[in-house]
Amino acid sequence: MLSQQSAATVRATLPVVGAAIGEITERFYGGMFAARPELLRDLFNRGNQAAGTQSRALAGSIAAFATYLVDHPDERPDVMLGRIAHKHASLGIAPEQYEIVHEHLFAAIVEVLGADVVTAEVAAAWDEVYWLMAHALVAIEARLYAEHGVTPAGxxxxxxxxxxxxxxxxxxxxxxxxxxxxxxxxxxxxxxxxxxxxxxxxxxxxxxxxxxxxxxxxxxxxxxxxxxxxxxxxxxxxxxxxxxxxxxxxxxxxxxxxxxxAPHGDLVLGDDLDDDTPVLLASAGIGVTPMMAMLEHLAAAGHRAPVTVVHADHSPARHALRADHEAYTDKLRDAAAYFFYEHPEAGHPAELTGRADLSRITIPAGTRAYLCGPLPFMRAVHGQLIEGGVAPRDIHYEVFGPDLWLAAA
Incomplete structure (x- = not known):
């Protein structure tokens, strides 16, 4: 919980910090990698750094966390924190590395905004935000390590x-x-x-x-x-x-x-998923991979409720794991697969040509949906599911790479 004094300061300075957060994170990464080049070499994704997506995701998550603390003083954004913690645990992030991030992040904040803006009061308030977020992540990551019986180094x-x-x-x-x-x-x-x-x-x-x-x-x-x-x-x-x-x-x-x-990730079939719950698995491109594990699991368990399988791809030849996709769907007692191809083979149904369009599909009431694919695909499918009556709480997704959607939510 953010203290009342810090909450007031963060609320007042959030617009100026938020407006500069992109430049702050860019300076932060530059300063940290100059001082600790091994972090870029052996830990951070150099491709995401070159593309700037990691900076945008970090900026969005910090701003989103601070905004949440101000708007919901008695709550914590555990969905966002959990997703970040799973990624950190898969990398072997250790608690002491948060000290390194703190040092270079706050140096970047002062460098960008200036000491006249980042007064002692402002610095203390944002320091509180940072450590609330960091300590929450460390606690979740410690639990994940313990569940797998490993340490960050192991x-x-x-x-x-x-x-x-x-x-x-x-x-x-x-x-x-x-x-x-x-x-x-x-x-x-x-x-x-x-x-x-x-x-x-x-x-x-x-x-x-x-x-x-x-x-x-x-x-x-x-x-x-x-x-x-x-x-x-x-x-x-x-x-x-x-x-x-x-x-x-x-x-x-x-x-x-x-x-x-060790395995990590929070896009999983829920423990409360029973045989009476309809499931929709929607993917595009290589986003098919987690959906395949879910589909195989449902088939092996003999899931009774309807399962709707949706996949979008460039062409049948580019559709990875297509044979398994079809085989596991066929093993279910009540399932249907809809494969949308931008460049289909001869004889492919016209209504399944092009981008995924869920308006053409009957979605059973009470469906729980799982999505994985490029961000534009998931945003489109998410909107179609909402229009089709699926409850927002029943839509779960995975982004490959920095989660720009969650950070901007």
């Missing part, structure tokens, strides 16, 4: 690649077993992801998150990795090829070892 362990499947020209599935099978591995829930750390040619040990694309229960764990290709933006900027996905596609073969984290 988050990663060696897994051996026991299978490699070329799903599409841009997607490869890697099947993994723990190198030391005498040590129990943490369980996971359908929809969760793991972090994978690889050493690149320049010595950097970059980390990326990949959803587990098979349901729990198999001795083999599976991730399906899309090769991220660089692209030119409309504003003249360009995004580089994905460093880790390119490395995995080009160099990792059966028999190789990968450093893989």
């Amino acid at each position: 988050t990663f362990r060696q897994w051996r690649v026991v299978g490699r499947v070329e799903e599409t020209p841009d997607v490869v599935t890697f099947q993994l077993r723990p190198e030391d099978e005498t040590v129990p591995v943490p369980a996971f829930r359908p929809g969760q992801y793991v972090s994978v750390q690889v050493e690149l040619a320049d010595g950097a040990r970059q980390i990326r998150q990949y959803s587990l694309s098979r349901a729990p229960g198999s001795p083999v764990r599976q991730i399906s990795v899309k090769r991220v290709r660089g692209a030119a933006g409309a504003d003249g900027t360009a995004t580089p090829d994905g460093e880790v996905s390119r490395h995995l596609h080009a160099y990792v073969r059966e028999g190789d070892l990968l450093r893989v984290s």
Whole structure:
């Protein structure tokens, strides 16, 4: 809970801090990486840093947290905090690293706003905001580490690649077993992801998150990795090829070892999901991966209520895990799949050509929906679900990369 004095100060200064938060976070990252280059080399996603998405997500989350504290003084935005904590735990973030962030973030605040704006009173109020957020995250992350029986330093362990499947020209599935099978591995829930750390040619040990694309229960764990290709933006900027996905596609073969984290992520089938609850699984592109684990799990459990499967993709040839998508849907007693393709094969239904359009689909009352894919896709589907009568509390989603949607919510 934010103290009354600090709440008043934060409320008064939120507009000026919020207006400059983008520049503040840019200066923060620049200063921190200059002082601690190993953080950019071995922890932070260099691609997201180059694209600026990580800065925007951090800026949005800080502003959103401060706004929430002011508007809801007796509550805490646990959805936002939980999602951030899961990502941090998958990276092995330790409590002492919050001290490093604090040092460079507050230096950036003073540098951007000036000492005449950041008085002792203002600095103390925003310091309180920061540590409320940091201590909440540390507590959630400690619980996540304890649940998996690991420490931040022991988050990663060696897994051996026991299978490699070329799903599409841009997607490869890697099947993994723990190198030391005498040590129990943490369980996971359908929809969760793991972090994978690889050493690149320049010595950097970059980390990326990949959803587990098979349901729990198999001795083999599976991730399906899309090769991220660089692209030119409309504003003249360009995004580089994905460093880790390119490395995995080009160099990792059966028999190789990968450093893989314990599973994390809050986009999971809820514990309160019963056989009478209709489910909708909507994905686009590589967003199919967590949906596959959920769908396989529902099929194995013999889910009785209707299951609606929606997927949007460029073409059938680009639809990763398509055969499994169809097979698991067919195993359910009451399920239907709708595959939308921008470039379909001959004979594909006209009503399923183009972008996903849920107005063409009957959505049962009481449906619980799970979404994963590019942000524009999820925003569109979210709006269509609301229009179709699905309760907002029953719509859950996963963003691959910095969560710009949640931070802006």
